[in-house]
Amino acid sequence: MEDTLRTHLLDLARIFTDATKVSAATIGKRALNDNTVLARMAAGDMGFNIRTYDRLVGWFAENWPDGADWPENVERPARVAAE
Secondary structure (H helix, E strand, O other): OHHHHHHHHHHHHHHHHHHHOOOHHHHHHHHHOOOOHHHHHHHOOOOOOHHHHHHHHHHHHHHOOOOOOOOOOOOOOOOOOOO
16 A cells, blocks of 8 residues: 555656656655655655655645646545635
8 A cells, every 4th residue: 555655646746846847855845844755755765654645645735736637546635725
């Protein structure tokens, strides 16, 4: 299961970087205050928990670029209305 979730995160990062030209390091810094998280995931150098997965997917969902297709195999969380 972890490999599937890792693939989801890396797919989201790839699509996001292709659409925005924002680096994976910048995504990690903005989403988790960790500019190496996606590189370490890609290298297989780290595990992660569901909380980390949810935080990253949530960040992608809130910041997803217009015109970029969300991957069909990744469940997209509903947007939370601002209060």
